[in-house]
Amino acid sequence: xxxxLSFPRRRAAAAAAAFASAALVAVAGCSSDSSDPAGTAxxxxxxxxxxxxxxxxxxxxxxxSVNATDFPGIDPEAPAPTADDLRAFAAxxxxxxxxxRANLPAELTGQADKLIAVVNGAKQGKPFDLDSSGxxxxxxxxxxxxxDHCGYPKLDVTNNAGTLTGVPASIIxxxxxxxxxxxxxxxxxxxxxxxxxxxxxxxxxxxxxAAGRADxxxxxxxxxxxxxxxxxxxxxxxxxxxxxxxxxxxLGTPPDFGAGEAVAELDAH
Numbered sequence: 001x002x003x004x005l006s007f008p009r010r011r012a013a014a015a016a017a018a019f020a021s022a023a024l025v026a027v028a029g030c031s032s033d034s035s036d037p038a039g040t041a042x043x044x045x046x047x048x049x050x051x052x053x054x055x056x057x058x059x060x061x062x063x064x065s066v067n068a069t070d071f072p073g074i075d076p077e078a079p080a081p082t083a084d085d086l087r088a089f090a091a092x093x094x095x096x097x098x099x100x101r102a103n104l105p106a107e108l109t110g111q112a113d114k115l116i117a118v119v120n121g122a123k124q125g126k127p128f129d130l131d132s133s134g135x136x137x138x139x140x141x142x143x144x145x146x147x148d149h150c151g152y153p154k155l156d157v158t159n160n161a162g163t164l165t166g167v168p169a170s171i172i173x174x175x176x177x178x179x180x181x182x183x184x185x186x187x188x189x190x191x192x193x194x195x196x197x198x199x200x201x202x203x204x205x206x207x208x209x210a211a212g213r214a215d216x217x218x219x220x221x222x223x224x225x226x227x228x229x230x231x232x233x234x235x236x237x238x239x240x241x242x243x244x245x246x247x248x249x250x251l252g253t254p255p256d257f258g259a260g261e262a263v264a265e266l267d268a269h
Contacts, residue, residue: 059103060150060237063142064175065096066115067238073127083125090122100142108145111138136229143235150237152177157226159183159190159249159262167264173242180226180249181233188259190249192227193234196220198244206246206265216248216261240268 072081072089081089097119101112114134121128130136147154152175156166161184180193197220198204204214223245226234245266251259 055103056149059100060146062096062100063146063237066100069093086122086125090119094119108142111141114138140229146237147177147179147235150177157193161185161188162251162262164262164264167266170267173240173268176240177237178224178226179233179235182228188251190251190262191253192225194222194248195224196222196246206263210263220246242269
């Protein structure tokens with residue numbers, strides 16, 4: 001599950017804010033599609049066997065909706081969400097959150113419960129804390145399962161000491177499963193992988209961003225984020241609309257990104 005809001009990340013503080021947003025998307029999951037419509041509150045359902053194609057597909061569809069939803073309060077540079085903001089978020093995400101839990105395999109329903117707890121609190125206008133909610137770890141576990149089971153085209157990106165490999169020239173637009181792995185010199189590990197759709201009218205290339213001639217945030221809108229966790233690859237599933245994409249990974253850890261950034265590009269059609 002993933003949560004992507006805005007990802008200003010040019011310097012240390014901005015990159016730290018991007019990290020906070022990125023981490024959450026793993027459980028709740030980030031993208032451009034709208035979430036499922038609001039539904040009536042229901043008790044936590046009993047998990048169903050997710051070994052059949054139908055239930056796996058339902059879980060994947062629900063996760064795409066969850067990952068497409070902005071989580072209020074994640075961006076430390078944004079105003080604190082109001083109680084009404086939180087209740088609106090809960091109404092928007094609850095149907096997908098419940099569908100996700102109902103269709104995950106039994107070993108993952110406890111991870112989905114962490115999302116349900118956040119949703120239930122938001123229904124009462126209560127904000128949640130990213131660190132104590134467990135959403136980061138839960139999202140990592142759920143999206144790793146999704147990567148292996150949803151059957152979506154895969155974007156398997158590796159940062160090898162500052163060079164992104166595994167990025168094809170093009171990919172089919174639509175649902176995609178993303179994995180981001182670091183190898184090589186740990187001092188040149190990528191903190192997060194930002195998948196940005198080039199803005200209308202923008203002419204910057206990946207080479208421009210890598211050379212510092214263009215700012216990633218100005219050139220592209222972040223559609224997806226994948227963040228390694230505890231030495232393991234980062235995972236997410238999302239929908240990529242048709243267009244040109246720049247992939248950017250700041251190298252290092254906050255507040256030190258002196259190792260530069262690894263950049264690549266691809267087209268979705």
